[in-house]
Amino acid sequence: MDDYNFAYLDEQTKRMIRRAILKGLAVPGYQVPFASREMPMPYGWGTGGVQVSAATLTPKDTLKVIDQGADDTTNAVSIRKFFERTAGVATTEETTKASIIQTRHRIPEADLTEDQILVYQVPIPEPLRFLEPRETETRKMHSLEEYGLMHVKLYEDISQHGDIATSYAYPVKVEDRYVMDPSPIPKFDNPKLEMAAIQLFGAGREQRIYAVPPYTKVVSLDFEDYPFEASKADHPCDLCGSEHSYLDEVILDDAGNRMFVCSDTDYCRSRRAEGHVGRLGDSEGEAA
Amino acid sequence: MGAQVKEQDMTPLLQVNALTKMYGPRIGCKDVSFDLYPGEVMGIVGESGSGKSTLLNAMAGHHAPDQGEVVFDTRVDGPVDTLKMSEPERRMLGRTDWAFVHQHARDGLRMSVSAGGNIGERLMAVGGRHYGEIRTQAADWLGRVEISDSRIDDRPSAFSGGMQQRLQIARNLVTGPRLVFMDEPTGGLDVSVQARLLDLLRSLVREMGLSAIIVTHDLAVVRLLADRLMVMKDGHVVESGLTDQVLDDPQHAYTQLLVSSVLQV
Numbered sequence: 091m092d093d094y095n096f097a098y099l100d101e102q103t104k105r106m107i108r109r110a111i112l113k114g115l116a117v118p119g120y121q122v123p124f125a126s127r128e129m130p131m132p133y134g135w136g137t138g139g140v141q142v143s144a145a146t147l148t149p150k151d152t153l154k155v156i157d158q159g160a161d162d163t164t165n166a167v168s169i170r171k172f173f174e175r176t177a178g179v180a181t182t183e184e185t186t187k188a189s190i191i192q193t194r195h196r197i198p199e200a201d202l203t204e205d206q207i208l209v210y211q212v213p214i215p216e217p218l219r220f221l222e223p224r225e226t227e228t229r230k231m232h233s234l235e236e237y238g239l240m241h242v243k244l245y246e247d248i249s250q251h252g253d254i255a256t257s258y259a260y261p262v263k264v265e266d267r268y269v270m271d272p273s274p275i276p277k278f279d280n281p282k283l284e285m286a287a288i289q290l291f292g293a294g295r296e297q298r299i300y301a302v303p304p305y306t307k308v309v310s311l312d313f314e315d316y317p318f319e320a321s322k323a324d325h326p327c328d329l330c331g332s333e334h335s336y337l338d339e340v341i342l343d344d345a346g347n348r349m350f351v352c353s354d355t356d357y358c359r360s361r362r363a364e365g366h367v368g369r370l371g372d373s374e375g376e377a378a
Numbered sequence: 379m380g381a382q383v384k385e386q387d388m389t390p391l392l393q394v395n396a397l398t399k400m401y402g403p404r405i406g407c408k409d410v411s412f413d414l415y416p417g418e419v420m421g422i423v424g425e426s427g428s429g430k431s432t433l434l435n436a437m438a439g440h441h442a443p444d445q446g447e448v449v450f451d452t453r454v455d456g457p458v459d460t461l462k463m464s465e466p467e468r469r470m471l472g473r474t475d476w477a478f479v480h481q482h483a484r485d486g487l488r489m490s491v492s493a494g495g496n497i498g499e500r501l502m503a504v505g506g507r508h509y510g511e512i513r514t515q516a517a518d519w520l521g522r523v524e525i526s527d528s529r530i531d532d533r534p535s536a537f538s539g540g541m542q543q544r545l546q547i548a549r550n551l552v553t554g555p556r557l558v559f560m561d562e563p564t565g566g567l568d569v570s571v572q573a574r575l576l577d578l579l580r581s582l583v584r585e586m587g588l589s590a591i592i593v594t595h596d597l598a599v600v601r602l603l604a605d606r607l608m609v610m611k612d613g614h615v616v617e618s619g620l621t622d623q624v625l626d627d628p629q630h631a632y633t634q635l636l637v638s639s640v641l642q643v
Contacts, residue, residue, distance in 0.1 A: 221488075234466045238503025242488070242495050245502065248509055249494055249531050313509040 097144040098176040103127055107145035107299070111290055114301035119264030120232075121215050126297040136169060136194060137294030139211035143192045146207055146290070147173065152180045154188035159196035159336065159353035166194070185356050195258070197279040199335050199357035202287035204304060210273040212293035215300065217261045217271035237269045240311055248316055257321065263309045264302060272308075278322045278336045283308040325350040329371040330361035389451050391416045391557060391589050392437075397446035399429075399436045405613035406432035410446075412608065412618065416556070419583060419590045421604030421621060423597060423636065429613040430593040431561055437591070438478050438559045439468050450475075450557070473503050477550035481562035483542035486549070487534045493520065493545055494530040500553045519548040523578060540571035544578065551582065558590040564599055576602050597640055601625060609633045 095101065103125075110124035129137040147153065153173055157165040161183040169192060170181050182188050185200040192209040202208060218228045221239045231237065240261050247255045260277035264270050272283055273291060283289070289302040302308060312318040323337040328349040335357055337350040349370055352358035362371060390413035399406035407429035414420050422430050436443040439460060449457045453475065460468055472478070480486035487496055497516040498506070506512050517527050523544040525537075534542050543563065550558065563579065564572040580603055583590060592603055600607055600621055608618040609630065617630040628634045 221491075234469060236469065236503065238499060241502040241507070242491055242499050245495050245498055245509065245512065246491060249492055249513070314507050315510050 094176045096149065096177055097147045097173065097179075098129075099127065099141065099144045103141075104145040107141055110299040111142065111145065111301060114290070114299050115288070115303050117268075118302055118306050119268030119270040119300060121298040121300045123297055124299050126294045129294065130172075131168070133295040134213060135165060136192070136211035138292030138296075138299070139192050139194070139209050139294075140169060140172070140292075141294060142209045142290050142292035142299060143169075143173065143190060144177075146190060146209065147177055147179060149177070149179065151189045152182050152187055153177075154182050154185065154191045154356075155193075156191065156196060156198065156354075156356075157194045158338070159198070159357075160355045162355065183356050184360070185354075195274045195276075196336070196353060197275055197282045197285075199352070199354045202285050204286045206287040208285075208287050208289045210275075210289065210291045212271070212273040212291045212296075212298070215271055215291065215293040215296050215298040217259075217269050232268060235267070237263075240269055241313070244311060244313065244316075248313070254312065254316055254318070260318075261311050263311060265307050266309075269311070270300060270302075270308075276322070276336055277310065277318070278320045280308075280310045280318070281320050323350055326368060327352045327358060327361075328368045330358045330366045331368040331371070332358070332361055332366070389457065390414060390449075391418075391451050392591075393447070393449040393457070394437060395447040395449070397433065397436055397443050397448065399432050399441070399443045405429070407436065407610070407613045410608075410615055412615075414557075414589055414591065416589055417587050418606065419588075419592065419604045421600030421607045422591065422593045422610060423595060423600055423607060424610035425595065425636070428610040430595075430610055432613075433610070434559055434561055434591065434593045438476065439472065440478075473500050474553055475556050477553075477555040477558045479543075479546055479550055479558060479560040479563050481565045483534070483539070483546045486546040487542060489535050490533065492531045492533055493525070493537070496534065496545060496549045497552050500549065504553060515552060519552050520545075522582070523548040524574075540567050540575060543567065543575060547579070547582070551586070551588075554586065556589060558588055560590060560592045560594075562594050562596075563592065564594070564596060572599075579603060597625060597637065609636065 107124060110122045114122045127141060129140055131137060155166045155170040157163040173179055174181055185198040189205060190207045194211045216228055218231060218239060221243055222228050244254050258276050259271055259274040260280055262270055262272055262280060283302060286304050288304060291300045310318040325337060326333045327335060327337060329351050332352060335352045335354060338353045339348055339350055341348050392414040395411050397410045398408050410433055424430050435441050437448050448460045450460050451457050494513060494516040497519050498512040501512050501515060517530055520527060520530060525541055525544060534545055564575055594600060604621045607621045607624045608615050611632045617624060617633045625637055628637050
């Protein structure tokens with residue numbers, strides 16, 4: 091740990107990132123440009139989230155890192171190890187014990203509290219990007235609040251698929267002002283964006299930071315006759331039996347057998363520890 | 379009632395005063411002035427490089443002119459110089475009371491969005507949030523520009539050139555604009571398609587009481603559509619007047635050349 095400055099980045103860089111974070115919190119949903127640094131990992135692996143985490147970490151913090159809800163996937167394991175080595179902070183897999191949670195593409199099932207910070211890894215921060223490729227134009231659209239184009243995308247969904255088929259990175263309007271890409275979380279998580287914790291979004295390659303302060307109004311865009319719906323697979327979890335968590339589908343063999351399990355591994359484990367059992371789980375908390 | 383209508387008609391919809399656009403030391407268009415009254419169609423003709431499109435783009439706010447005024451009779455505040463408007467106001471005007479039909483439909487359409495989405499975009503931009511209503515209006519407008527309902531979910535890239543141009547017109551007229559700028563609307567189309575498009579434009583202009591400014595180098599187009607005509611050369615307006623008068627009795631040497639250059643079949 092002595093070979094690195096605390097949390098890898100130098101203090102000047104962390105100050106610069108903190109200023110961007112504060113500006114982001116002051117203008118909810120606005121994409122603040124920042125001088126993203128080269129990190130010892132490839133773009134697309136969470137370079138933005140890691141920089142935001144590094145700037146918010148203090149030696150007393152407890153860090154949790156999840157990737158698609160899981161604590162034990164490559165991305166989560168390597169970022170957790172990175173901060174164990176460079177910051178020496180305590181890490182945990184339990185949502186309730188963490189003070190900072192860096193996440194890729196999920197919001198934990200357990201309700202977060204005012205003492206916690208949720209840091210998102212964002213690949214493409216601009217919600218209008220696939221409709222309008224010019225950055226000069228999208229910035230103008232944000233500043234003039236011209237968001238009709240976002241509904242054109244939802245219109246296209248309905249006309250092609252019969253309903254709004256966008257199932258992740260579902261656009262939201264923050265505090266009646268900025269349209270924001272909530273990073274590729276499933277739209278099941280969209281209602282949870284109005285929460286008690288601070289939410290910070292970091293996009294390393296695109297050099298943008300944005301934020302949603304606690305208890306901020308976040309509305310998912312929709313049509314009057316096609317309202318927003320937070321959808322999930324219509325199954326209970328096969329390990330813990332939960333009917334209210336977001337599920338991953340796992341193919342078991344080539345005979346068409348499959349199982350559905352909670353994508354939030356900590357949530358699933360704690361439920362099984364409480365004695366909940368699903369279709370394929372056993373009471374010891376291990377998969378059958 | 380009649381008197382009121384008459385009084386409204388007396389206010390020009392658009393007043394252009396001494397509009398000048400320079401490209402460095404070169405003239406784009408210089409000292410162009412005219413009034414356009416509600417329901418009137420103005421044609422601007424001239425050869426390539428005469429400043430027609432520069433003038434049109436300057437009026438429509440696509441680039442800033444160096445001098446002059448473009449006063450538009452807005453619904454709420456009456457005559458306002460659009461060049462002094464704030465950008466949000468001007469852009470709002472650009473998607474409600476104004477419409478711009480590009481020469482190449484590809485410049486005016488979103489090629490990766492279905493025909494229905496293209497028509498619906500303006501409606502959604504001004505706050506339309508009911509899918510069913512947007513779709514009904516889109517289907518209605520497809521019908522008006524003679525495109526079958528069944529093509530509503532097809533992308534413009536699957537349309538022929540003439541259909542793309544008609545789709546662009548539908549997309550522009552759906553919010554009921556009062557002033558339409560057209561830059562060579564029939565350019566690049568074959569003659570039979572041109573004829574149908576002109577027919578369509580003429581009936582839409584009459585039906586909706588639109589005012590329009592049409593830039594073209596095709597004298598037949600202005601003969602059919604325009605009430606009045608301006609002839610441009612080297613950035614200056616050299617002659618203007620009623621269309622038939624200018625075309626049948628050209629006064630300026632360049633206009634005479636232009637009229638006599640048309641091939642007779």
